[in-house]
Amino acid sequence: xxxxxxxxxxxxxxxxxxxxxxxxxxxLEYPILIAxxxxxxxxxxxxxxxxxxxxxxxxxxWGGWYVLTLRKWIIDLAMNLCTLISAASKLAQLRCLWQTxxxxxxxxxxxxxxxxxxxxxxxxxxxxxxxxxxxxRFITMLILNxxxxxxxxxxxKTKKTD
Numbered sequence: 001x002x003x004x005x006x007x008x009x010x011x012x013x014x015x016x017x018x019x020x021x022x023x024x025x026x027x028l029e030y031p032i033l034i035a036x037x038x039x040x041x042x043x044x045x046x047x048x049x050x051x052x053x054x055x056x057x058x059x060x061x062w063g064g065w066y067v068l069t070l071r072k073w074i075i076d077l078a079m080n081l082c083t084l085i086s087a088a089s090k091l092a093q094l095r096c097l098w099q100t101x102x103x104x105x106x107x108x109x110x111x112x113x114x115x116x117x118x119x120x121x122x123x124x125x126x127x128x129x130x131x132x133x134x135x136x137r138f139i140t141m142l143i144l145n146x147x148x149x150x151x152x153x154x155x156x157k158t159k160k161t162d
Contacts (some may be wrong), residue, residue: 004057006089007037009082011061015068016079022129076133083137090144094151103152111152115145 010033017027045054068075097103118141125134 004041005085007034007041008061008064009085010034010037011065012068012078012082015065016075019069019075020131026124026128079133083140086137087140087144090141090148093148097151097155101155102157103155106152108149108152108156111145111149115142115149118142118145
């Protein structure tokens with residue numbers, strides 16, 4: 001279910017960018033991410049024996065795609081809620097790290113690349129659209145990605161060599 005929330009979050013961000021007529025380079029990766037996640041969702045449904053749900057998800061996503069732009073406040077609210085959902089997922093990761101005090105198999109490189117991506121998206125947004133909602137989203141994600149990266153590095157277990 002959480003996977004579908006993130007997929008819908010990508011759809012909202014893409015629809016938001018298109019709705020406001022922003023340049024293609026500000027959202028070009030989102031159709032690729034959506035296609036990738038949709039294929040992954042189909043694999044998960046297939047291997048769990050729930051292919052009948054695929055139609056339900058498709059209808060929900062297509063319906064959501066059009067409902068988002070019925071009114072300006074709907075797309076704006078959805079964009080802000082997606083920021084909260086993304087922040088909540090990163091806070092959940094932090095909570096897990098704090099509780100276990102072990103970064104285990106969590107990759108600091110992946111999280112630092114995510115932070116770098118957010119930093120570049122902040123620059124891109126300032127240069128192209130200067131949209132406050134998008135800036136708040138990427139600044140929030142940058143801070144949380146850095147926080148997760150630092151936490152991973154703090155709880156990394158060092159291997160003892162004999």
